[in-house]
Amino acid sequence: MKLHTLKPAKGSVKSSKRIGRGPGSGMGGTSTRGHKGAKSRSGYSTKVGFEGGQMPLQRRVPKFGFKPLNRVEYKPINLDTLVSLAESTKATVIDVELLFNNGLVSKNDRVKVLARGEAGSLKAEVKVHAFSAAAIAAIEKAGGKATVIV
Numbered sequence: 412m413k414l415h416t417l418k419p420a421k422g423s424v425k426s427s428k429r430i431g432r433g434p435g436s437g438m439g440g441t442s443t444r445g446h447k448g449a450k451s452r453s454g455y456s457t458k459v460g461f462e463g464g465q466m467p468l469q470r471r472v473p474k475f476g477f478k479p480l481n482r483v484e485y486k487p488i489n490l491d492t493l494v495s496l497a498e499s500t501k502a503t504v505i506d507v508e509l510l511f512n513n514g515l516v517s518k519n520d521r522v523k524v525l526a527r528g529e530a531g532s533l534k535a536e537v538k539v540h541a542f543s544a545a546a547i548a549a550i551e552k553a554g555g556k557a558t559v560i561v
Contacts, residue, residue, distance in 0.1 A: 485541055486520040490549055491528025497535050506538040507560070530555070 431442040444451040460467045492515065493505055502509055510516045524537060526545035530553040537550055538558045547557045 483521060485523035486516050487523055487525050488515060488539070489525050489527035490530045490533065490546060493524065493535075493537065494528065494530060494533050497533055502535060504536045504538065507540075510539075524550075524557070 428438060428443075429436055430438045433439045441451065449455050460469055462468070488510065496502070496509070496513060496515070497505060500509065500513070507516065507520075507522055510522060511518060511520075516522055521541070522539040523541040523543070524539055524546045525543050526549050530546075530549040532553070533550060534554040536556040536558060538560050540560055542550075542557050542559065550557045
């Protein structure tokens, strides 16, 4: 085997269609474009969303709603979840890393603690991004500490 004898495997390379090169090619005349109409003309291209003159979808459907650009989304975690987590892990500090390691939040989630359930035995320091007022009251009543991280 030498470099000058190498060639591709049989059937792996096809020659390109030679369109518009006379009737002998079998692709002369209309050049595989059919007869008449905008699609047969040179320079044809549709606008995005063009539906042949029918009123396009983005104009049929009305505008709706508003999404603020600077909204901060929080992942809610309730007190009953924190109590069961503290009991199972015997943790004195509950932070975002502990919640992530136990599969309760994702890596980049911002966490807010809400006040569903009882915080009776929660004597831990809770460090997350936000708390509801009722959750702070319940944690401090149980002997814990609520710390907001930035």
